[in-house]
Amino acid sequence: MNNRLSVQIGEVTLKNPLLTASGTFGFAREYSELFDVSLLGGIVVKGLTLQPKEGNPPPRIAETPSGLLNAIGLQNPGVRRFVAEELPALRRIGTAVIANIAGSTLEEFAEIAKILEAETGITALELNISCPNVRQGGMAFGVHPESAAKVTEVVKKHTTLPVWVKLSPNVTDITEIAKAVEEAGADAITLINTLLGMAIDLEKRRPVLGNIFGGLSGPAVKPVALRMVWQVYEAVKIPIIGMGGIISARDVLEFIMAGASAVAIGTGLFAQPLAPVGILRELEEFLIKEDVAQITELTGVAHNFSTR
Amino acid sequence: MVKFQALVINQTRLGEELFHLELSTPIVHRSPALPGQFIHIYCRESGTEPLLPRPLSLFRIHPRITAAGPEASTPEIWEILYKKVGKGTAWLSRRKAKDVLEVLGPLGRGFSLPQEAAGKSGRVLLIAGGIGMPPLFALGEELSRRGREVILFYGGRSKQDLLFLQEWRDLASQVYLTTEDGSIGRSGLVTDLLREKVQPQSADFYYACGPRPMLQAVQDLMNRLAIPGELSLEERMACGVGACLGCVTRTRHGYKRVCREGPVFPADEVILDE
Numbered sequence: 001m002n003n004r005l006s007v008q009i010g011e012v013t014l015k016n017p018l019l020t021a022s023g024t025f026g027f028a029r030e031y032s033e034l035f036d037v038s039l040l041g042g043i044v045v046k047g048l049t050l051q052p053k054e055g056n057p058p059p060r061i062a063e064t065p066s067g068l069l070n071a072i073g074l075q076n077p078g079v080r081r082f083v084a085e086e087l088p089a090l091r092r093i094g095t096a097v098i099a100n101i102a103g104s105t106l107e108e109f110a111e112i113a114k115i116l117e118a119e120t121g122i123t124a125l126e127l128n129i130s131c132p133n134v135r136q137g138g139m140a141f142g143v144h145p146e147s148a149a150k151v152t153e154v155v156k157k158h159t160t161l162p163v164w165v166k167l168s169p170n171v172t173d174i175t176e177i178a179k180a181v182e183e184a185g186a187d188a189i190t191l192i193n194t195l196l197g198m199a200i201d202l203e204k205r206r207p208v209l210g211n212i213f214g215g216l217s218g219p220a221v222k223p224v225a226l227r228m229v230w231q232v233y234e235a236v237k238i239p240i241i242g243m244g245g246i247i248s249a250r251d252v253l254e255f256i257m258a259g260a261s262a263v264a265i266g267t268g269l270f271a272q273p274l275a276p277v278g279i280l281r282e283l284e285e286f287l288i289k290e291d292v293a294q295i296t297e298l299t300g301v302a303h304n305f306s307t308r
Numbered sequence: 309m310v311k312f313q314a315l316v317i318n319q320t321r322l323g324e325e326l327f328h329l330e331l332s333t334p335i336v337h338r339s340p341a342l343p344g345q346f347i348h349i350y351c352r353e354s355g356t357e358p359l360l361p362r363p364l365s366l367f368r369i370h371p372r373i374t375a376a377g378p379e380a381s382t383p384e385i386w387e388i389l390y391k392k393v394g395k396g397t398a399w400l401s402r403r404k405a406k407d408v409l410e411v412l413g414p415l416g417r418g419f420s421l422p423q424e425a426a427g428k429s430g431r432v433l434l435i436a437g438g439i440g441m442p443p444l445f446a447l448g449e450e451l452s453r454r455g456r457e458v459i460l461f462y463g464g465r466s467k468q469d470l471l472f473l474q475e476w477r478d479l480a481s482q483v484y485l486t487t488e489d490g491s492i493g494r495s496g497l498v499t500d501l502l503r504e505k506v507q508p509q510s511a512d513f514y515y516a517c518g519p520r521p522m523l524q525a526v527q528d529l530m531n532r533l534a535i536p537g538e539l540s541l542e543e544r545m546a547c548g549v550g551a552c553l554g555c556v557t558r559t560r561h562g563y564k565r566v567c568r569e570g571p572v573f574p575a576d577e578v579i580l581d582e
Binding site for chain 2 (some may be wrong): 264269271272274
């Protein structure tokens, strides 16, 4: 692969800026049957909790105009089974592996970080303080600057891995949270998680989702996500991993020009399972056509226009 | 599973909202589709609307014919029956011969085909409700190829809902029909007729596909008759490959993915009463 696409997230080098969003790619097993997942810049695994988690009662998903509501509820085998059963295969893929972790308490975040600290083959931790679909922890940590900073600080104390913090869009001012986690030592910021939403089943006269509320993702949220990447880029110095509705190379470039150093595709995979393959090819073509030596040169370039 | 382009051979309208689609699947290296498996069709004119693919089960699977090595093999032909219910299926219903469709599949776990056991009747019950019929037809064809005796119970709202009855009569030794409006067969629900006709010795095994309340009634009845079987389930689905955990159903062993461990489950495993 040409290094035109390689990017730097703090001390981490990724071979290209395209990651998979947590919760949309499992532990890479399934999509490995469809395409060569080592092409990806990295794989962000399904959110890991300390104990195995069963998740929410179905229905868990609802399709909306150009979007998807989900209320999976962090179903996962727990961090220990992840280490025993999933990590060995992930290590062999040959791309960055980012462990998304979700504690319901500060102690749980610390415990999960400690367990993963003992393992090789993990590139970074992504702190999930923005899941809208669980009762404890989840988004509660991510909607106040103080608690977001506290989680970051605690995890940083228990790991030598870079710590990325995934922010919720369900806040009044995302830049406040971004600044707080930067100050607390976050190495990068990931945004956005899903937007809280719902759908009603007219025939049954009840909410579609078993959990009543769910998180909205997909192309429908892209403008909101882009706006937030833009705002956070102006508020912090640490790198941003942008996501929300990415399905094409043009979407990726929009996020990068708004200020992202890397991006993730999530729901877009469900609409186009082979999208990553085409996106990487088209990014390369775009750089050649526009005579850009490194994709990193494009990060935040759209801001130059606004200040002119 | 493979993502590929399938060619529409033919599409016919069978009734008000019912369509019959024939696809040619020119992928030679793919493993053959099995009865009970399903496919995803990306029903998108352009852009991102509707976003998600439509899961559709296979009504008939015509194996590819290999003349002399894989190069000479013909494509596997898949037939699909579906009901137009929304934007995606409306788009699909407008496809014509020679149109190309984006397809992912075959997906999921299909029906298991139990071995013939000594001292057993060799008879199998197929229980179909409405648009749940298609995967059972593919299964029925496979069972009859294997020399099993097939008995069909097939229910719907009205006469127009009961499809391919001549083909079913050719396939099954007995065909029991019910409609809610009494326009063909017995008036009432398929489970009522089932309750009346089936005894513990009637069959070795059963397979059912249809609306959830029907499956629940079938599961309950068959459990009391001590006839084992399999149920094919439906659930709202996103990725279709097992990654998103969106389509789970409750089982005795926790939540299972309908798209991966299913859509066919052992009847004694799934918990339908919620």
